[in-house]
Amino acid sequence: VPSALASALAAIVGPSRVLERDSELLTYSSDGLPQYNVRPQLAVFPGTRDEVIAVVRELAARKVPFVPRGAGTGLSGGALADGIVLLGMHRLRRIISIDAANGLAVVEPGVVNANLSRATAPFGLYYAPDPSSQTACTIGGNVAENAGGPHCLKYGVTTNHVVAVTAVLASGEVVTLGNAGGENDGYDLVGAFVGSEGCFGVTLEVTVRLLKLPEAVRTMLADFMSIDSAARAVSAIVAAGIVPAALEMVDQPTVRAVEASIYAAGYPTDAAAVLLIELDGATAGIEYDVARVEQLVRDAGARTVRTATDPVERARLWQGRKKAFGAMGRLAPHLVVQDAVVPRTQLPAVLAEIQRIADETRVVVCNVFHAGDGNLHPNIPYDANDEKEASRVHEAMRRIMAACIAAGGTITGEHGIGVDKLPYMDAIFSPASLDAMCALRSVFDPDRRSNPQKVVPLHACREWFAAPAARP
Amino acid sequence: MTTMLDVGAGTAAIAARVCDAIDTRTPLRVVGAGTWLGGGLVADSARTPTETLSVREHAGIVDYVAGDFTITARAGTTLAEIAAVTARENQWLTLDPMGSDAGTLGATIATASAGPLATGFGGPRDIVLGLEAVTGRGAVIRGGGRVVKNVAGFDLTRLLTGAWGTLGIVTEVSVRLRARPECDETIAITIGASPADVAHVCASLQTWPFAPMAMELLSASLAQRVTGAATTVALIRISGNERDVRAQAAAVDMLGLRVPFDADVWTRYRSAEPTGACVFRLSAPRTRLPNLWEMATRIAAANDGAMYSATPARGVVRCILPQPDRANLSLGSANEATLIVEQAAGVAFPARPVDATIGQLERRLRDAFNPTGTLNPGVMVRTS
Numbered sequence: 001v002p003s004a005l006a007s008a009l010a011a012i013v014g015p016s017r018v019l020e021r022d023s024e025l026l027t028y029s030s031d032g033l034p035q036y037n038v039r040p041q042l043a044v045f046p047g048t049r050d051e052v053i054a055v056v057r058e059l060a061a062r063k064v065p066f067v068p069r070g071a072g073t074g075l076s077g078g079a080l081a082d083g084i085v086l087l088g089m090h091r092l093r094r095i096i097s098i099d100a101a102n103g104l105a106v107v108e109p110g111v112v113n114a115n116l117s118r119a120t121a122p123f124g125l126y127y128a129p130d131p132s133s134q135t136a137c138t139i140g141g142n143v144a145e146n147a148g149g150p151h152c153l154k155y156g157v158t159t160n161h162v163v164a165v166t167a168v169l170a171s172g173e174v175v176t177l178g179n180a181g182g183e184n185d186g187y188d189l190v191g192a193f194v195g196s197e198g199c200f201g202v203t204l205e206v207t208v209r210l211l212k213l214p215e216a217v218r219t220m221l222a223d224f225m226s227i228d229s230a231a232r233a234v235s236a237i238v239a240a241g242i243v244p245a246a247l248e249m250v251d252q253p254t255v256r257a258v259e260a261s262i263y264a265a266g267y268p269t270d271a272a273a274v275l276l277i278e279l280d281g282a283t284a285g286i287e288y289d290v291a292r293v294e295q296l297v298r299d300a301g302a303r304t305v306r307t308a309t310d311p312v313e314r315a316r317l318w319q320g321r322k323k324a325f326g327a328m329g330r331l332a333p334h335l336v337v338q339d340a341v342v343p344r345t346q347l348p349a350v351l352a353e354i355q356r357i358a359d360e361t362r363v364v365v366c367n368v369f370h371a372g373d374g375n376l377h378p379n380i381p382y383d384a385n386d387e388k389e390a391s392r393v394h395e396a397m398r399r400i401m402a403a404c405i406a407a408g409g410t411i412t413g414e415h416g417i418g419v420d421k422l423p424y425m426d427a428i429f430s431p432a433s434l435d436a437m438c439a440l441r442s443v444f445d446p447d448r449r450s451n452p453q454k455v456v457p458l459h460a461c462r463e464w465f466a467a468p469a470a471r472p
Numbered sequence: 473m474t475t476m477l478d479v480g481a482g483t484a485a486i487a488a489r490v491c492d493a494i495d496t497r498t499p500l501r502v503v504g505a506g507t508w509l510g511g512g513l514v515a516d517s518a519r520t521p522t523e524t525l526s527v528r529e530h531a532g533i534v535d536y537v538a539g540d541f542t543i544t545a546r547a548g549t550t551l552a553e554i555a556a557v558t559a560r561e562n563q564w565l566t567l568d569p570m571g572s573d574a575g576t577l578g579a580t581i582a583t584a585s586a587g588p589l590a591t592g593f594g595g596p597r598d599i600v601l602g603l604e605a606v607t608g609r610g611a612v613i614r615g616g617g618r619v620v621k622n623v624a625g626f627d628l629t630r631l632l633t634g635a636w637g638t639l640g641i642v643t644e645v646s647v648r649l650r651a652r653p654e655c656d657e658t659i660a661i662t663i664g665a666s667p668a669d670v671a672h673v674c675a676s677l678q679t680w681p682f683a684p685m686a687m688e689l690l691s692a693s694l695a696q697r698v699t700g701a702a703t704t705v706a707l708i709r710i711s712g713n714e715r716d717v718r719a720q721a722a723a724v725d726m727l728g729l730r731v732p733f734d735a736d737v738w739t740r741y742r743s744a745e746p747t748g749a750c751v752f753r754l755s756a757p758r759t760r761l762p763n764l765w766e767m768a769t770r771i772a773a774a775n776d777g778a779m780y781s782a783t784p785a786r787g788v789v790r791c792i793l794p795q796p797d798r799a800n801l802s803l804g805s806a807n808e809a810t811l812i813v814e815q816a817a818g819v820a821f822p823a824r825p826v827d828a829t830i831g832q833l834e835r836r837l838r839d840a841f842n843p844t845g846t847l848n849p850g851v852m853v854r855t856s
Contacts, residue, residue, distance in 0.1 A: 099757070101678075101758075101759045102757040102758055102759050102787075103758070104757065145623065146623045146627075148621060148623075152621070156594070156598060157621065157623075159597075159627070159630070160594065160598050169829075173829045174829070175827065175829040175830060175833070176827070176830075177830075179810055180757070181756060181757060181809075181810060182754075182755030182756050182757070182787065182788075182809060182810030183753065183755040183786075183788065183810055183812055184634075185810055185811075185812050185824065186826070186830065186834060186852070186854075187631065187634070187635055187639075187833075187834060187837060187852070188584070188597060188630045188631060188633060188634050188635075189830070189833060191597055191627055191629075191630025191631060191633070192626065192627055192630060192631045194627070195623050195626070195627050196626055196627070199626075212678075212681075214681075215681035235539055238539075238541065238651075239538075239539060239651075240651070241562070241650075241651025241652065241653065241654065242651075243650075243651075281681075281682065281712070281716070282681040282682045282712075282716060282719060282720075283681065284681075284715050284716055284718070284719030284720075285712050285713045285714075285715040285716030285717075285719070288713050288714075288715050288716075289713060341617075341619040341620075341621050341622060342619065343537060343540040343542070343618065343619055344539060344540050344541070344620075345537055345539035345540050370621070373619075373620050373621045374540075374619055374620065374621070375621045408618060408619070409617075409619055410617045410619050410622045410624045411624050412622075412623050412624050413619070413621040413622060413623065414621065414623055415623070416623050417623075417624060417625065421624070425624070425625065428617070428624060429614065429624075429625060430612075430613070430614065432611040432612055432613050433613040433614050433615065433625075433628070434625075435611070435613075436607065436611065436613040436615075436628055436841070437625050437626040437628065439840040439841065440626050440628065440631060440837075440840070441626060442836075442840065443833055443836040443837050443840055444833065446836075455625065455626065456625065456626070
């Protein structure tokens, strides 16, 4: 027998779009971090903007908390709904308009990231932020997480490409933040909303900026016999004033996993690390920059340097990088995915420290990351059923995060806080700053019903203690 | 394992001053170098506080590691001071707000003031990495950090960027730096003055396989002041390696004939408006720039000595009326454009309509961060 809430929601979206049975909800009990496993109370999947608004208003009338979810590829547990309503947005996948002359597109939140660039390619345009999950993740999720990606080194992250957002607040009010028709003329509410991890409301429509496809692209692969020399090559390129479109590092354990998988990209498996360097721009000057980068990486100790010019070879080189997390599935049944940022000059020291921690805790760290940004992803494959191994892995992760913070870095560059990084928030923000974040959240969602208990630790928000237990 | 940064004596003193002001119900006007006092959207002059809190003395570089391409400085540090320090490492901060480099970093961020380089590098919201601020509750808060990529916590940094000190006083800022390009060349080209001519220039920009660092179109009246040539001029700044720049210059030269200019042409462009002038911007999607240009031409015809310029990449036209007391403004179809007033100079502009829910969010923001209205009352207020 469906609950009263399920019946009310079914009246809006149709009975087949409301899931309430345990077996049906299993799919939605994790996001991209499968070590977290919690069951929603029910899941509802509206198919149109009006249905989303009606659902949110129904939830508002009943004071029911909810969690918006895109494709569920997030890597911080942000889309977990622990005993509350999960609001799936992936059915809203229309590209509403492409205004090529103004370089703008209006999309629904469920549009898959890669599909947008595919749709705009005939106009010579593309959408720059390209998270590794871009063939699955949605623009709505990207907005919630302020998603990054390899090409954000040169072109910036999601927040730099969103012009306006129409959202339904938890109260049911619909509001357009930002100004697609000119300069923003008030507070930067788009800036506040992007990266709010679903805590400020539910995205209905996003206006994004499109960029011209570059005239020329060169992808280079350089391999090194030590991680340190690869890290020094990164510094040398950046210091020379060259801004590559992407500058990625993949270490040996990752290379081996990739090369043994169906995503094999032709990376040398005996190298300590490879760098994937992409340059783009006008044809006129690109070969000159390619030659400069080649010289710089050779001076830093590169063994070989390969340059791909044709799209097929470039795609193959990229495949190894973008599918690396998936390839790690070959190494062990479970994987801890990590995300931290350090100042670029600290890369060699921090990478050495991570290796020291890995040795001491007897774990294998697979580093695959955005080296140009200093955005690390030290991932650890392991067997979660082996309690001793699991506790060593958690010890290693705690120490790695501490090392990144001590180096002047931060606890997440692109995956978000969600629930996974909550324990680290106190380490980088003062109580007053966390309090300000709580206050900002309350501006958008005073009842704190949209994605409750994420991003800011409960104990840090004095006012949160006064929040009513908003469970149905 | 905490690296939470200490609150410096300067910030503590500013926080103490704010707390005093809250207790004594003394509204404060927050200033840096004091060059943007006439701005802040529709400022309510009747409520302008008599007490000012200047952050100009709260200055100095806090942290600069050249290899990281980031710098952290206190709010009162001038852009000139930052330029001097970063130039030694062949780097620069690509923020060149209208006015001069005597302006402070804090005010540039607090007012989100952009200049010609925003065409190539984005504005303050794209360049700021983190900041420290004293809220209207007297609390010292930090958002973001010193690294170039950061999604930890809600984005207090962008919230305070462009909030004109109405939510908090920006006391320290971390920003991204760039390497000085190998070649940096400015070209001034004479172009036609009609909307069709402007449309042609805009169309060219879209077909070029490169993005100029800056591209501004100057009315003849403004060009005369900046370059000496009394003709409509496109001022274009290109960069890259030698080959890039040669190819870019060839493309730019297709637009028209070059006109000569001095080395300080950008400095002059940024500071062209006479003291006391009324300055405002109109913006729209970039394909409507010719319409905005036409509107500016009409306004200029009705106002003695008026000057204007356009930024094709951003769809912005900026108008300068040197004699605000005799301003003759009929913005006509301006409701199709977004109006932003930089310096009202006593000119009455139409009240800006605001969506009710946005108005509610803005009110709640002020209630949360500046509940007593101590900081910059009358600024960022939608209706007077």
